Amino acid sequence: MTVRTPAKINLGLSVGAPQLDGYHPVATVYQAIGLYDEVKARPAPSGDVGVVVSGEGEQSVPLDEDNLAVRAARALADAFHVTDGVALSLHKTIALSGGLAGGSSDAAGALVACDALWGVQASRAELQAVAAGLGSDVPFCLVGGTAVGTGRGERISPVLARGSYEWVLAYADDGLSTPEVYSELDRIRAGETVDEPEVSSELMAALRSGDPYSLGLCLNNDLQRAALRLRPSLARTLDLGDEFGALGSLVSGSGPTCVFLASDEDHAVDLAVALSSSGLCRSVQRASGPVPGARLVT
Numbered sequence: 001m002t003v004r005t006p007a008k009i010n011l012g013l014s015v016g017a018p019q020l021d022g023y024h025p026v027a028t029v030y031q032a033i034g035l036y037d038e039v040k041a042r043p044a045p046s047g048d049v050g051v052v053v054s055g056e057g058e059q060s061v062p063l064d065e066d067n068l069a070v071r072a073a074r075a076l077a078d079a080f081h082v083t084d085g086v087a088l089s090l091h092k093t094i095a096l097s098g099g100l101a102g103g104s105s106d107a108a109g110a111l112v113a114c115d116a117l118w119g120v121q122a123s124r125a126e127l128q129a130v131a132a133g134l135g136s137d138v139p140f141c142l143v144g145g146t147a148v149g150t151g152r153g154e155r156i157s158p159v160l161a162r163g164s165y166e167w168v169l170a171y172a173d174d175g176l177s178t179p180e181v182y183s184e185l186d187r188i189r190a191g192e193t194v195d196e197p198e199v200s201s202e203l204m205a206a207l208r209s210g211d212p213y214s215l216g217l218c219l220n221n222d223l224q225r226a227a228l229r230l231r232p233s234l235a236r237t238l239d240l241g242d243e244f245g246a247l248g249s250l251v252s253g254s255g256p257t258c259v260f261l262a263s264d265e266d267h268a269v270d271l272a273v274a275l276s277s278s279g280l281c282r283s284v285q286r287a288s289g290p291v292p293g294a295r296l297v298t
């Protein structure tokens, strides 16, 4: 079984004050973009769950129970009393620790692939419930498209969104740790009153209109100032996108990937060339969105 599973970006990410358990409530608008990892699931002896990884960042991806795809396979087997094993292979295109939910996307892909391999035939709601136990971004990676996430991001509701958008992604040399970025945000906000997280009504209106110019004006990420504090060089990358006419620019999720909205495909090519030749980023990719979530391709 082969599944293609997309990266996500956050068009808006509002972060509340940490709760007693340390987690931050969020209100976010996710969009799945056409940049995919591939998850293959092949039969294996009873109880065996193994993984091999190739592609982007392969040497840094854990091959044990810390791998989110392995955890997803085990969680599905536990939930549906499956005793069969699985040999997973991941081919990664989504940058590691880039704020693009690569690991979560692999987990969503593994759920879909193992469901098919083992003949579980779980309903969408059942898969969503297993996904929510694996990580905040996993339920969205199953659904894809454009959606609001609340709670820790795992409570997904659909968004009325029109149009397709052209994005340019600029990768930094090293990843940023999501927990460290949240801790930095807490340090920056110490002493400030932090509002309940909410999705901006301007952002929802822009998505309803399908107008990229309106959308570009209301992209927002509360984690951006923390990511910039930890990685000041990202400010120059964001500025460069603005200089080359990006309709909007922001750090994706916890960063350090910077995301730029282009007015159309030609503009996206120009922006990508400008960013690549600047020497400010490790590499640059283009992707359009929204696209569907994790889907079987064979």
Ligand code: ATP
Residues within 6 Å of the ligand: 060, 061, 062, 066, 067, 068, 069, 090, 095, 096, 097, 098, 099, 100, 101, 102, 103, 104, 106, 107, 137, 176, 178, 253, 254, 255
């Ligand atoms: P998010 O935006 O969801 O916080 P991210 O995109 O910044 O995540 P990931 O690429 O998902 O980051 O990886 C974060 C860490 O998760 C990695 O450093 C790695 O150790 C671990 N990890 C576990 N499973 C995977 C996987 N299948 N692919 C990539 N990383 C994984």
